[in-house]
Amino acid sequence: MSKLFSPITLSAAEGTGLTLRNRAFVAPMCQYSADGEDGVATSWHLQHYGSFAAGGFSLVVVEATGVLPEGRISPRCLGIYDEPTEAAHARIVEMAHGLGAAAGLQIGHAGGKGSTYPTLPGFDAGTVPVSEGGWATFGPTDKAVFPGLADPIALDREGIERVIEGFADAARRADRAGYDVLQIHAAHGYLIHQFLSPLTNTRTDEYGGSEENRTRLLREVTAAVREAWPAHKPLGIRVSATDWDEAGWTVQATATIVRTLAEDHGITWVDVSSGGLVAGSKIPVGPGYQVPLALELTQALADLDVAVSAVGLVANPDQAETILVTGQAHAISIGRAALGNPHWASAAAVALRAATPDAHIQPQYWRAHWS
Numbered sequence: 001m002s003k004l005f006s007p008i009t010l011s012a013a014e015g016t017g018l019t020l021r022n023r024a025f026v027a028p029m030c031q032y033s034a035d036g037e038d039g040v041a042t043s044w045h046l047q048h049y050g051s052f053a054a055g056g057f058s059l060v061v062v063e064a065t066g067v068l069p070e071g072r073i074s075p076r077c078l079g080i081y082d083e084p085t086e087a088a089h090a091r092i093v094e095m096a097h098g099l100g101a102a103a104g105l106q107i108g109h110a111g112g113k114g115s116t117y118p119t120l121p122g123f124d125a126g127t128v129p130v131s132e133g134g135w136a137t138f139g140p141t142d143k144a145v146f147p148g149l150a151d152p153i154a155l156d157r158e159g160i161e162r163v164i165e166g167f168a169d170a171a172r173r174a175d176r177a178g179y180d181v182l183q184i185h186a187a188h189g190y191l192i193h194q195f196l197s198p199l200t201n202t203r204t205d206e207y208g209g210s211e212e213n214r215t216r217l218l219r220e221v222t223a224a225v226r227e228a229w230p231a232h233k234p235l236g237i238r239v240s241a242t243d244w245d246e247a248g249w250t251v252q253a254t255a256t257i258v259r260t261l262a263e264d265h266g267i268t269w270v271d272v273s274s275g276g277l278v279a280g281s282k283i284p285v286g287p288g289y290q291v292p293l294a295l296e297l298t299q300a301l302a303d304l305d306v307a308v309s310a311v312g313l314v315a316n317p318d319q320a321e322t323i324l325v326t327g328q329a330h331a332i333s334i335g336r337a338a339l340g341n342p343h344w345a346s347a348a349a350v351a352l353r354a355a356t357p358d359a360h361i362q363p364q365y366w367r368a369h370w371s
């Protein structure tokens with residue numbers, strides 16, 4: 001019996017939550033393919049997310065999606081802030097559901113890492129100027145997060161309210177679009193992470209300084225989202241559990257805030273990533289390099305009903321199975337290995353002897369494995 005291919009239930013504030021067909025999730029991955037630069041998903045996104053759903057994953061998490069136009073990472077990133085963007089998401093959800101997968105959406109605000117060129121071959125790096133379709137960005141302070149990025153505008157109280165309301169509105173739209181799970185993007189150096197870390201948050205008001213103050217934006221966003229998102233649907237968060245910098249955000253601080261969010265605001269799933277905030281940090285990149293962070297959270301939150309997923313260079317089925325069997329995490333998010341093989345989960349089910357004609361493989365493709 002494979003652990004990776006056993007079901008998992010993501011709990012909800014009310015009701016039974018959501019039972020997923022296995023523990024292989026697709027990690028959110030920007031596609032920079034909203035060709036109209038209007039935040040609207042295209043046929044690329046339909047086939048892209050559809051192929052993961054057909055490929056046996058249980059939960060397909062759609063890429064970082066801006067809760068406001070200025071919250072997008074690049075002009076070609078997705079949004080969910082008006083009727084056209086919402087309607088396009090509904091088509092992705094319908095596609096995933098039709099193929100037996102649940103659909104999750106990562107909602108975020110890029111802050112000072114917004115308005116950048118798409119990370120695609122042939123594009124420049126850095127900030128897209130307003131004259132080329134970019135926009136003024138916002139952050140906890142007016143200092144650029146990374147060298148090469150434009151200085152943001154420091155958010156004032158009114159700006160913070162706009163962000164919080166943007167997240168809540170995005171949650172309502174995601175529900176209407178049919179999403180089963182919502183993931184708040186608090187990782188990778190984007191706006192919420194910029195507020196969390198002492199490396200980038202040097203504010204002197206109630207949103208800066210102490211850990212209590214630096215986590216305030218995340219607590220307020222999560223409270224507003226939980227209020228807007230139906231109580232019977234699970235709510236998750238993606239964290240950078242460390243900045244890989246002694247003066248930065250730590251795994252202990254991550255465990256503390258996730259506990260608070262779980263106890264007070266109904267978070268029931270945490271996807272454990274790291275880094276992305278400052279250039280030059282020494283990251284020990286290698287197979288499963290972020291799994292120890294997932295383990296720390298799994299242990300720290302063991303008394304709570306919170307599913308922990310590990311991510312980062314988990315690329316082969318035995319490796320994924322071992323992480324789960326040894327109790328280091330409850331699920332695995334697969335990124336680049338899924339881009340390389342959108343049917344990664346079906347292939348893993350075969351490798352782990354968990355595939356049957358009615359589970360983890362599309363019946364139309366069954367003969368690829370056993371004819």
Ligand SMILES: Cc1cc2nc3c(=O)[nH]c(=O)nc-3n(C[C@H](O)[C@H](O)[C@H](O)COP(=O)(O)O)c2cc1C
Nearest residue numbers: 027028029030063064311312313314334335336337
């Ligand atoms: C093309 C690409 C786009 C990505 N976009 C996002 C994103 O939208 N949101 C996010 O949280 N992480 C994003 N990531 C990070 C992945 O979700 C994942 O955490 C990372 O690639 C490590 O996992 P892997 O080794 O399985 O690829 C992206 C990664 C890639 C390769």
